[in-house]
Amino acid sequence: MRSALLGAAALVLSAGAATAQTTCYGGAQWWTPEGFISGERCVAQGRFAAATPDAARIDLGGAWVIPALGEAHNHNLDNPVMARAMSTTYLSAGILYVKNPNSRLEWTEATRAVVNQPDTVDAVFSLGGVTAPGGHPVRLYGFLSRFYGEVREGEAFEGDAFHLVTAEGDIAPVLDRLKAEGADFVKLYLLGSEHHHERAEDPVYYGMRGVDPALAPAFVREAHARDLRVSVHVETAADFRAAVAAGVDEINHLPGYMWETGATAETYRLTEADARAAAEAGVVVVTTTVVANGFARSPDALQAVQTLQVENLRRLHDAGVSIAIGSDNYQATAALEAQNLLDIGAFTGPELLRLWIDTPRxxxxxxxxxGRLDPGYEANFVVLSADPLAAMTQPLPVTAVHKAGEAIWTAR
Structure with missing residues (x-):
């Protein structure tokens, strides 16, 4: 069947180059929110459309088709070299949409020239995140500079990889700068906000603090006034509550992927009230559970973290919170996160597939x-050689990825 799919992809490419003729795909099972159904879908001018009498027809030979998937948190597209390689890696996993919630201005312009092309993934960038002096990710960028031959102190990246806010008067200039630089959204850091004032000057917490939570409502208000959505890095349940109360659009991490020494699950446990508040506010929560695998100090510690992750995710999901799939893992993709979510028992296969399909939207x-395969929607879809619900415990059997109706990646 794979050769038939490759041949079909070639036909689509040649047909698209020569004419705007409608192309209809049959012989497949098509995803819908209610389940897979057999039939055909037609594409014209990059979108799903109604069939026409002169439409070209291609038989997909019993394939399964889903909307293109997303990666809601990753920094793989930090620079143009990584972006070229990772675009292909993402496509091979059926992922067409990527969100980078913190990137260096110096590299992002060149990276944007690589992505968002007809044959690459589509990506959005927050540019530099907004934090406090000595906050996350100040220390991190100093560490990362070693890998790029720069070896600079983290503070040297102010205005490039991050921006500092200590008072309400700092907010508007920072947001005006990010808006002028072309940020697609903005990233705010809240870390241990319940201890903000006692840790603000403590060198022990260098690199592990964020903006004063009292400034978060003003930050969100000013960002929204500039048509910028706000994503927030959180560490604790108190950070989560502060972010929701401030009116943010998205929370970038599930609380508690890394527990402080001496902390208990209560520091990171979300309550039913937290979940209801997030649902009522329309806040999106990005999973990033697999990050814990690299931070846990022991198998028992990892088990405790994962047990709480499942508890928090189920509470959020049951309350109706929008959950997005994101890994926050260099050199990996949301496919790794999806596998981890299944491994820890956070979601069933059908639940996970629905969440992953909804993530880009x-x-x-x-x-x-x-995120749909219906008339009027962008014709961005993934062709699979088997039922994805039967293959969720392994890499999805992707044979082709179509963008605007064109096959931009095919399995070799």
């Missing part, structure tokens, strides 16, 4: 008509 490109 709820988190990455909320203003685009994506």
């Amino acid at each position: 709820v988190s990455i490109f909320p203003d685009r008509m994506i």
